Amino acid sequence: MNDINKPPASVDTDANGTDGTEGAEGTTGASRNVAAPKAGSLEAVATTVPTGNSVSAYVTNYVQRLRGGEMGSLPAVTGLVLLVIVFSILQPTFKGLFNLGNMLTEGAGPIFIAMGLVFVLLLGEIDLSAGFAAGVCATVMVRLMVGYHAPWPVSIGAAIITGVIIGLLIGFLRAKVRIPSFVVTLAFFLAFQGVALYIANNGKGQKGDITITDSVVNGFDGNQMPIWAGWLLAVLIVGGYAAVKFLAQNGRRRQGLNTEPIAVIAFKVGAIAVGTFLAVYALNQNRSINQAAGFKTVDGKLVKVAAQELSGVPWVVPIIIAFFVVWTFVLSRTRYGRHVYAVGGNEEAARRAGIPVDRIRISVFVLCSAMAAIGGIMIGSNVQSVSVANYGGNTLLLAVGAAVIGGTSLFGGKGRMIDAIVGGAVVEVIYNGMSNLVKGTNSAAVQYIVTGVVLMLAAAVDALSRRRAGSSGL
Numbered sequence: 450m451n452d453i454n455k456p457p458a459s460v461d462t463d464a465n466g467t468d469g470t471e472g473a474e475g476t477t478g479a480s481r482n483v484a485a486p487k488a489g490s491l492e493a494v495a496t497t498v499p500t501g502n503s504v505s506a507y508v509t510n511y512v513q514r515l516r517g518g519e520m521g522s523l524p525a526v527t528g529l530v531l532l533v534i535v536f537s538i539l540q541p542t543f544k545g546l547f548n549l550g551n552m553l554t555e556g557a558g559p560i561f562i563a564m565g566l567v568f569v570l571l572l573g574e575i576d577l578s579a580g581f582a583a584g585v586c587a588t589v590m591v592r593l594m595v596g597y598h599a600p601w602p603v604s605i606g607a608a609i610i611t612g613v614i615i616g617l618l619i620g621f622l623r624a625k626v627r628i629p630s631f632v633v634t635l636a637f638f639l640a641f642q643g644v645a646l647y648i649a650n651n652g653k654g655q656k657g658d659i660t661i662t663d664s665v666v667n668g669f670d671g672n673q674m675p676i677w678a679g680w681l682l683a684v685l686i687v688g689g690y691a692a693v694k695f696l697a698q699n700g701r702r703r704q705g706l707n708t709e710p711i712a713v714i715a716f717k718v719g720a721i722a723v724g725t726f727l728a729v730y731a732l733n734q735n736r737s738i739n740q741a742a743g744f745k746t747v748d749g750k751l752v753k754v755a756a757q758e759l760s761g762v763p764w765v766v767p768i769i770i771a772f773f774v775v776w777t778f779v780l781s782r783t784r785y786g787r788h789v790y791a792v793g794g795n796e797e798a799a800r801r802a803g804i805p806v807d808r809i810r811i812s813v814f815v816l817c818s819a820m821a822a823i824g825g826i827m828i829g830s831n832v833q834s835v836s837v838a839n840y841g842g843n844t845l846l847l848a849v850g851a852a853v854i855g856g857t858s859l860f861g862g863k864g865r866m867i868d869a870i871v872g873g874a875v876v877e878v879i880y881n882g883m884s885n886l887v888k889g890t891n892s893a894a895v896q897y898i899v900t901g902v903v904l905m906l907a908a909a910v911d912a913l914s915r916r917r918a919g920s921s922g923l
Contacts, residue, residue, distance in 0.1 A: 561824035562820060562825075564776060579824075579842060592862065658837075671831065672763070673764065674762045789809060858911050
């Protein structure tokens with residue numbers, strides 16, 4: 450799925466509304482009615498879809514793109530596979546069905562926050578307050594529910610609006626007052642801890658968490674889809690991916706551009722289908738830890754009762770997919786998305802091209818804080834309570850780590866929404882695998898160390914790949 454939606458590099462469109470280029474991260478695509486570049490040439494390497502109608506030409510150009518520094522999410526995907534293999538060997542319970550579902554629900558909150566951080570990182574900015582902003586928004590939601598008995602749509606709407614206001618404030622201070630985003634968000638990182646505590650405790654000096662009693666909110670990241678709905682979701686994922694690939698191929702062919710070989714598209718669709726259906730099949734099994742029957746007293750008699758079953762795809766999965774599809778479309782198929790990449794790639798050039806740079810900068814912080822609000826809601830739903838301690842530096846670490854490890858550049862102009870999901874999977878596997886593997890008083894310390902080392906490696910790969918791309922002319 451790494452190339453499902455490459456971000457366009459150009460801010461201009463042709464008469465039909467299509468991008469004049471199809472390149473990603475500053476690369477340039479072939480133009481209409483221009484002869485296809487020779488396979489293996491620098492021009493061929495610089496196109497988004499590796500050129501050539503044969504599989505061998507496709508592979509050749511793809512390898513040259515990798516050598517040129519355009520690796521995308523490949524390091525993260527490779528690392529994810531290796532980590533799963535290693536943890537499965539070292540800790541047998543890691544590959545259990547219960548743990549699979551547990552990782553999906555635990556990792557959802559940071560993934561939502563990471564989706565918002567992708568927008569900020571694309572501009573070369575940073576938001577250190579995203580974790581506690583999620584906490585502020587979640588406490589607004591739960592305080593309205595518990596203290597004022599507001600229905601869940603009103604409470605969630607208020608939480609998201611709170612996120613939007615936070616983003617507007619951060620964006621204004623960065624774009625108009627010209628305070629560096631690191632300083633602004635670090636200040637809010639400190640301040641939002643107090644704000645969240647004040648709201649959670651209703652202005653009193655108490656400490657502790659607030660239980661979420663609404664079954665709908667608790668079900669977002671706690672309930673499972675019906676078995677049939679899981680299979681329907683799998684069909685929609687595979688069918689949607691296949692439709693995107695073939696429509697993109699037909700569109701490029703009509704414009705006289707190079708296309709992926711049919712064999713390559715068939716392989717990708719087949720791989721997605723196998724992975725998706727296997728995952729749904731596994732999640733549809735009963736993954737309850739205790740599957741032994743129990744007993745209870747009914748009318749003075751001891752009656753045998755079946756163990757509670759836990760099966761089905763968690764509801765948070767289609768929610769993640771829905772946001773992924775929407776934000777991927779925004780970044781890759783809209784004028785706004787092109788402007789985000791343009792500002793992140795070269796702010797001065799974007800300004801001279803007439804792009805409202807300040808408005809773009811404010812908007813990405815708004816999107817980031819709004820997604821932080823959704824992430825905060827999902828974290829609360831997972832534990833069925835809101836505690837300020839759940840939204841601290843660790844949450845921010847996991848979210849930023851997810852975006853960067855997935856392939857989004859810290860230097861701006863390079864990244865996709867899939868990076869948040871792939872990177873989120875890597876971070877959750879590390880966090881979960883290390884907690885199962887390392888026991889005792891030092892387990893948390895080892896988790897932090899390993900996650901930090903992986904984040905550092907991801908940043909190093911990003912810096913080296915950019916240097917390699919610059920030296921190769923891509």
